[in-house]
Amino acid sequence: MEDRPTSPGGIVGILLAAGRGTRFGSNKLCHPLGDGTPVAVRSAENLRDALGEVLGVLRPEDSVLRGHFDDAGVPYVLCPDAGQGMAATLACGIRATPRASGWIIALGDMPYIRPGTIAAVAAAIAEGALLAAPFVDGQRGHPVGFAAPLRDELLALAGDEGARRVIVAHKEQLHRIDCDDPGILADIDVPDDVRP
Template identity: 80%
Template structure:
């Protein structure tokens, strides 16, 4: 694609893929999409295609997902305290990428986000935005980008709300990336959410 922003140097993708996905009925991150690719692998590939450098964060006990990532050449780190919630997973990813100039945080159960959307969020962070997020049809979606200047606040997060507190605390600095990508709002919670 000619108009896709180039990968932004120093901006690292973090894929949060350590959740249980209990509403799905089975391991949703390993569920095959229509082309046979597991949900989390497609999410990771989109992040890698957009940014070049990315890491997934997984639960130590999820050997099936780790096997899928190994087969696809997806880098990952194990999060020993993943059961404490999404914030612990995010903190694990930040700690695993200490030299990053910023991060684009994406979710393992959102495989329909286009790489050009992810790249646009990263480009905003590389262009000195402190926070950046994609918007579709008026709604804020994923991924969300964070500048390295927010590292200490991100590392202080706890619980299962992810980075919401940091986003709300700096909402006036949020750079809005309007896009025509409905995938930014499409997470997979139940089998019916998987596109045919």
């Protein structure tokens, strides 16, 4: 796996897009939004708009999503271990960006997060926060930012709960970003979740 360049601030957006989305009935990450953009591509574009640097992590067999990412100019790595859960997908993205000073971890099925919210999370990491997350109405949302000192803990995760264990272990150090962005809580699980 080649070493990926990092953004000027050294913070990279990692888009986890290797899930199967079985409740949706088809590949939800490829489902078109109102303007025709696939769900995961919009999620990646929001990261790119905020950070400049984004890397998708995809299942090797998902040739349709790879095609959408290629068409949109979104770089990606293939995660052969994606079937082991979200932690394996996250670790794949972290390993592909070893020079990063931090990561903004976003989910492929959350296309409604505003780039400004993502930028605020990245700014908190750039300013020295160990981890940062947006909150709306008291609820923590996505994406979550992690500084480079958490790299080994992120790589040690297993299963399908993502980085929750790292967040809980460092909850006292979590930099809270209050916002009015409902997109931080809005994921797409079923077709009715797609906005017109």
